[in-house]
Amino acid sequence: MAYNPKDFYFKQAKERHFAARSVFKLEEIDTRFKIFRPGQNVVDLGCAPGSWSQYASQKIGQKGFCIGIDLARVSLVIPNCVFVQGDAFKEETISDLLREKQIEQLDVVLSDMAPKTTGIRIQDQRRSFELCKLALGVARRSLRPGGTFIVKFFQSEFFDEYMKEVKGAFDKVELLRPKSTRKASYEIYIIGLRMKSNIKETPLNRPVTSETT
């Protein structure tokens, strides 16, 4: 079937006032794995235009908090969310916010980050892999034991290597290709359930000092 930018999911997103059709990927993951609970703290990496943060904010309620980060500006205003325009590769972007919001540990780390594609397949795959590694690093350094990690991965030769790393950090790892994923896409979502308690890394919200480097 031909690519249709205004497909069923696009129309559904409009009807339900979500910023993007990608919300249905997160909704499907949540329905299947019961990710969100009221009061949770969430980081949403690559959040623009904001539909995952919108969904998470509804699920975590007023006592929860969601921090969304993207290279692009997000114009939504949501009481239990803050959106930061910045590069997730810059550690301070996330760590400063965690300190400012006095968040010790996160319950959920989401990453729907996608690189700007160049059309050179191996280059795009490598860039996506780097974004996924970055997201896993954020998860390992900021999630509480038992916390959840969801990351979009563009399938490539790096898949086995990445899965090994995720499996090392979580008790259970699941894969899901959502129904709303476009047919031509190589994306798959990796869901790390129950972060292991023996991950010893410098917490992201601790300032980097000579002792921690």
Ligand SMILES: C[S@@+](CC[C@H](N)C(=O)[O-])C[C@H]1O[C@@H](n2cnc3c(N)ncnc32)[C@H](O)[C@@H]1O
């Ligand atoms: C598919 S979109 C995310 C859609 C979002 N989940 C939603 O539901 O609205 C991928 C996003 O990743 C962002 N991104 C890519 N590299 C990034 C980086 N280094 N730091 C922050 N965001 C990045 C892009 O700017 C883009 O907005």
